[in-house]
Amino acid sequence: MNLLDFIFPKRCVGCGKIGKYFCAACRANIRVIKPNEPICPMCGRPALDGATHPICRTRYSLDGLTSFFHYDGPVRKAIKAIKYRLVSDLAEEFVNLVSVRDFDDCILIPIPLHPSRFRQRGFNQAEVLGSILAKRLNVAVRTDILRRVKETEPQVSIKKRADRLENMKNIFSCKNITGNILLFDDVCTTGATMRSAATVLKRAGATCVWAVSMAR
Secondary structure (H helix, E strand, O other), rough: OOHHHHOOOOOOOOOEEEEOOOOOHHHHOEEEOOOOOEEEEOOOOOOOOHEOOOOOOOOOOOOOEEEEOOOHHHHHHHHHHEEEEEHHHHHHHOOOOOOOOOOOOOEEEEOOOHHHHHHHOOOOHHHHHHHHHHHHHHEEEEEEEEEEOOOOOHHOOOOOHHHHHHHHOOOEEOOOOEEEEEEEEEEEEOHHHHHHHHHHHOOOOOOOEEEEEEOO
16 A cells, blocks of 8 residues: 555445445446357347347448446446546556456557547546556557547437437548557447447458447
């Protein structure tokens, strides 16, 4: 324990208990995505290992989706704490809960914020979490490839799925890119943001775009 831990003690995001951001009791309540629970990122139905169904696949679609946790309980609270308060050591403790799998010969690209949103917040939570995850996966991070060129309403404020999908149309641009991409975001709900980004990455030359999120 360092001096800052005495001055600003860590509190569990789930129950407020002092000591760690995830106490033993709340950590036991975290719902990990089980092997039989992955879904196709295009239609949302169950899919083997999260791979896009052949019938859902297009030239510019996502190739699959890996999410680690269900977006509820302590996970939801942790993501909100990182997103709105940038509790950076919480981000590291959170990512360390992930059971790492192999992603060979990939680069990780976090979903970017629009410049105006970045200026307001001062950081991009997807970049913070993605950089920590990339170290665990031993893959490179690139934040200079994908750009958000259209400012949109926050997805959380839009209730209808159709409106969320419309909100994410034509919001990204990117440089030419080759190879396999891990497209990372903190949360994947409808998947509209990921699908929009995948389209421009595939058009720019990416071979494979696999979505990865901390939660869904």
